[in-house]
Amino acid sequence: MATADTLLAIYHRLLAHFGPQRWWPAETPFEVMVGAILTQNTAWKNVERALANLKGAGVMSLAAMSDLPAALLAAYIRPAGYYNIKAGRLHNLLHCITDQYGDDLAAFLAQPLPRLREQLLAVKGIGRETADSILLYAAGQPIFVVDAYTHRVLTRHQVIDEDCDYDAIQELFMDNLDCDAQLYNEYHALLVRVGNGFCKKTHPACATCPLQGI
Numbered sequence: 001m002a003t004a005d006t007l008l009a010i011y012h013r014l015l016a017h018f019g020p021q022r023w024w025p026a027e028t029p030f031e032v033m034v035g036a037i038l039t040q041n042t043a044w045k046n047v048e049r050a051l052a053n054l055k056g057a058g059v060m061s062l063a064a065m066s067d068l069p070a071a072l073l074a075a076y077i078r079p080a081g082y083y084n085i086k087a088g089r090l091h092n093l094l095h096c097i098t099d100q101y102g103d104d105l106a107a108f109l110a111q112p113l114p115r116l117r118e119q120l121l122a123v124k125g126i127g128r129e130t131a132d133s134i135l136l137y138a139a140g141q142p143i144f145v146v147d148a149y150t151h152r153v154l155t156r157h158q159v160i161d162e163d164c165d166y167d168a169i170q171e172l173f174m175d176n177l178d179c180d181a182q183l184y185n186e187y188h189a190l191l192v193r194v195g196n197g198f199c200k201k202t203h204p205a206c207a208t209c210p211l212q213g214i
Helices: 003-018 029-038 044-056 062-066 070-076 083-101 105-109 113-121 128-138 148-156 166-176 181-197
Strands: none
Touching (some): 003 166, 029 044, 029 105, 044 070, 062 083, 083 105, 128 181, 148 166
């Protein structure tokens, strides 16, 4: 089976099993950006608690969060873990935006994909997965997000080699699928779902996995 056919088979099998995921779970593009940083090295349930703290304090906006002292921001996001580091990363991103665009987040996100990705990756503490999550889920730009679940699922189904890196995996998807932000959005969310529920790091549930046979 050709690579494109295999990737589409995986996608349609997961979509039929789980249904549309409608990611990212956020009310605004700004909340997506905050969540993308908070979710680094932690479970989403911890991020939800941190986001609830920020919303409860009335600081879930670019202007309000930019004005927060680092120690106070860290206190609000404590449930997400590594809170001092993540507070610093959030401030780095916020200052990157406000220094160029003031409070106009929409203008920042409306930049061409290559330029916006370059700016995000230049922010200390933002790597490729975080930058691409912001591009896809906050800016609606067509770029495929690669994470540990993606690598694990594709490796176990012999689509890629174990040593395949982020850029190579991203290129695989973007070379073999239509350039469609909604497709990339849904596909990534479905891979997270199957990786979390079936294709676990240890003790995978292969016998009941919706991808059995692929």
